Amino acid sequence: MWRYASGLTLIAGLCCMPATAQAPDNGKKADQGYTPVRLWERPDVRATRVEIKAGAIRAVHQHDDVKFHLFIPLMGTLQLTIGSDKPVDAPIGQAFYIKGGTPHGFRNLGSTPGAAMEIFVKDGASTASLDAVGALAAGLRTSPPR
Numbered sequence: 001m002w003r004y005a006s007g008l009t010l011i012a013g014l015c016c017m018p019a020t021a022q023a024p025d026n027g028k029k030a031d032q033g034y035t036p037v038r039l040w041e042r043p044d045v046r047a048t049r050v051e052i053k054a055g056a057i058r059a060v061h062q063h064d065d066v067k068f069h070l071f072i073p074l075m076g077t078l079q080l081t082i083g084s085d086k087p088v089d090a091p092i093g094q095a096f097y098i099k100g101g102t103p104h105g106f107r108n109l110g111s112t113p114g115a116a117m118e119i120f121v122k123d124g125a126s127t128a129s130l131d132a133v134g135a136l137a138a139g140l141r142t143s144p145p146r
Contacts, residue, residue, distance in 0.1 A: 044125035060105035076114020
């Protein structure tokens, strides 16, 4: 139980951190209107806050170095496309599961900036890491919308 509580506390704190205090993801040049901000990096889990300007699109891409990741909208009017499925609205706080290697992309349909948290569980992640991410996703699904 302690693992779940400490993991959820850490992730909640990362979600609340101001992204302006962080450097862009590994110094890579951000896509037009899209800025990834690496918040936490461990051998088994990575947390990134992505900021996306009004009307901007994050092109379809995939992550081949992870088992899966969660895409969790934090603000804005986001739309997510996973694989060959039709785009879906991505409500704030809803966790979306994306298996490693699955093409996906997203866009901000709104007139204000948007943001999302991405939690990546890397290949070789421990059971404890998987449990903590599972508890986070379950907590988000049961949280009332703001």
